[in-house]
Each structure stands twice: as C-alpha cells, then as structure tokens.
Amino acid sequence: MRNLWIFISRYNAFFLFIIFFIVGIYLTVKNNAYQRSVTLNSSNEVVGSAYERLNVFKRYLNLGMVNDSLAAENAKLKSQLLGLTTVDTAKDVKVVDTVTNQQYTYLAAKVIKNSITLRNNIMTINKGTVDGIKSGMAVIAPQRGVVGFIRDVSAHLATIQSLLHKDTKISVTLKKNNALGSLVWGDGNFDIKKAFVKEVPNHIKMYVGDTVVTSGFASFPKGILVGKISKANVATNDNFLSAELNLFTDFSTLQYVYVVKDKKADEQKALESIAKPNE
C-alpha cells in the first residue's frame, strides 16, 4: 500500500493529467451537441457490431433449436396449407391408427370467430354438415393441444364449445402412467393458458412437468397432447386429487383447427347405449 502511494505521488503529474483529461473529455462530450451525437453514434456502432459478432456465435449455438423450430414452423405451414386447400375442396386427411385399427379422419377448418374473454367461450368454424361435421365431434389444434367439441352445426358453419367453457369436460390421462382424470377449465379461472385436471384418484402421484394427454375414451383420439402440469396434487374436498396445468393450445392465436371424425363413433354410441348403467 505504501509503495502504491509512493508510486502515485512520484508520477502524480501523470495521474493528475489522466484525471483532468477525463474530466475535460467528459465536459466536452456532455455539453456539446455535436460531439455528443458523434460519440453516441459511434458507440452505438460499436455496440451494434459487437452484438452482431455475438449473434454469429449465438446462431451456431442455437442451430439445433432453430432447426427444431423451423421444422415446427414447416409443419404448421403445411397444416395451414392443408387448411387453405380444404377451404374449397374439403379434403379429408386420413390418419390410420394401426394399433387399434381404428380410423380417424381430420378435417382442417378455419376459425372465423373466436372468443377467449368470456366465461363460456364459443368459436365458429367454416365447415358444416356439407363437410360431414356432426355435433359432438372433437376439435384439436394444428400443432398440439385440444380445442373442444362441435356444438351446433349448420350447412356450412359450425360452432365449437371450446375448452374455455364451463360445461366442457375432456377425458385425459397422465402420459406416464395412464391415470385417468377429466380436464376442465375450472371455476373462477379466467386464464386462457391454464386448466385443471380433476378427479384424479388419490393414490396417483403427480409431479410438476408431467405431460397430460387425451385418454381416447371420448371422441378424442388417444394421445393428443394437452398440456404440462404446473401445480400438482391440489387437494380437493372429495376423494380425488386435482392438478393445474399449462395448456399447449394457444387459444388467442388459433387460426386453424382440425375436426376429428371418428368413423366408429356412431357404432360405439349405439353399442354402449344397450348396456344400461346401474343394471
């Protein structure tokens, strides 16, 4: 420390010079509009070029992620293209479920009216009975996530009772252990990104981050991604657990949806109506 002081006092001319010089430059740049603008511009240039360099590195680091997002974007564009072509031709997209040998067909439809702010939200799509849509069909989002059920159908249009509706209930399971539950938007919940899984049996262990998929018991095909659990094991008054989850579906930006046609829906309904409950 003493040596430092000796050093500084020995070369005090230089250190004083540095101090006064900096003060002078500061005054110059601060008080003269022209000098200030030059300084700001050049420093912006320096900052900008530095960021540009950094970006080049970042681009390399993020290449995998960018690839994934591009692939996702591609898939989205393809599905949108499908929607565009089906506006006129109402072309069915066939998905062959080879495991259960059950055949679902997806029909792309354009959302022409959407609502997300109400307690009970109803959407309208541009497909109707002409395109083979019936009440009760499941509707899913293009990338992932569920949307709701077909409610009323006219010749060329149909309304969807979306998940953001107090009467909508979708049968879901936890992807990891197939534990059943039912998906509802929830009372007093007005967040369009959140929903609740109710009626999960008490012995099921749920964790934050678990993926929830559709069960396939209702009109939804099995395994459609619904969301990720954000708050697990919310205790309720009954004998069941409930969980809060973040939906994959972004209802606010929904442009196209897929209506799921289940060829065996009528058959299933007819068969199940024979067996009377509580018999």
Add this chain to the structure above:
Amino acid sequence: MNSRIIIINVIRWFLLLFVQIFLLKNMGFYDLSTPFIYVLFLLLLPFGIPNILLYLLAFGTGLTLDAFYDTMGVHATACVVLAFVRISFISISLNRDAIDDPEPSLSYMGFQWFSLYAFLCVATHHLVLFFLETFRLTEVGYTLMRCGLSCIFTLLIILLVEFIFYRRTPR
C-alpha cells in the same frame, strides 16, 4: 517576491485572456489559422508551481476560454494536455535541483530552449484542441493543416511577445 510573482501572473492572465477573447477571437485566416495566445500564460507559470495547482490553473483557464468560445470542455482538455507536456518536458530537459530561474521565459532560458519548449506545448495543445473540435478522423488532413498553420501563427505571436518583453538578465 512571492506576491510579486502572483500579481504578475494574475495581470498576465487577464491581459492574455482579454487579448485572446476580444481581439484574436475575431481574427483568423480563412478559418485555417487561428492563434491561441492565451497558452503563453500556462507556459510562463513559475517553475516551482505544484503539479496540482498547475493542472487546476490550466483547467480553469481552459474553462474560461470555453465559456467565451461556447465549446465546453474543449479548451480545458487541451490545456490539461499542455500542462502535462510542460511538466514532462521540464523534468526531462532540466535538472530539477539546478533550476534557479523563476520562470521558463525567453529572457531566462534562451531562445533555443524556449522555442522548443513553446513549440512542443503549443503543438500538442493545438492538436488536441482541433481534433476535439472536429471530433472525427475523416477530415484528418484538413484538421492537421488547420492545426499546423494555427501552431505557426501562435508560435510567431508568442515569440513576438517574448521578444517585446525581453529583459536582459544575467544568466
């Protein structure tokens, strides 16, 4: 003796700044050559002055000039640089213990030493001054020309003044 030096320097300060602000400020050859005679005050400050006082005086003088020239900080910075050059040059060229002259003027130090001293100080002062004023390197040729011509002008006037007030003193 001591108070005499202070009074002389104060008078010199007022006189030089008066000349600079009210006469030389309006002079200039096509914006190429503008003399800055006020640096003579800093050149002629006595040898024994402490560094901190020298810097403060340089900074204050520069700020005063800035106030009249509406170039806040430009002259102050240039004067600080001049002070640094002055300290460095004196400590390099003269033996600190052997200095018995009161001030580094032409009368005491002789033409050769004084002209080199004045040239170095004035040149760096003008370089800093003009480059801070321009504040860009694209017009470097023009700036250097202005700097060089002004430097010659200033040096001429400084030497003129020094010869006018030349006192033959025993060296």
